[in-house]
Amino acid sequence: MDLATLGILVFGGLTWVCWQSFGLRATHALAAFLTGFFVADCGAAPTIRTWVEQVFDWVTTWNF
Numbered sequence: 001m002d003l004a005t006l007g008i009l010v011f012g013g014l015t016w017v018c019w020q021s022f023g024l025r026a027t028h029a030l031a032a033f034l035t036g037f038f039v040a041d042c043g044a045a046p047t048i049r050t051w052v053e054q055v056f057d058w059v060t061t062w063n064f
Contacts (some may be wrong), residue, residue: 006056007052007056011036015029015032
């Protein structure tokens with residue numbers, strides 16, 4: 001599983017949990033989706049991707 005797929009699953013799951021637990025409205029979820037879409041298209045996307053990869057690499061070193 002690549003990082004993009006894992007990120008979609010993790011953040012999609014978090015959005016669903018917020019929707020169910022905290023009353024997140026569909027418009028809030030749409031705003032979050034569109035923000036992510038436009039951030040992915042901006043010039044900062046490679047830097048953000050590197051940061052996210054570093055965080056996921058760090059989390060995978062945890063021993064549960």
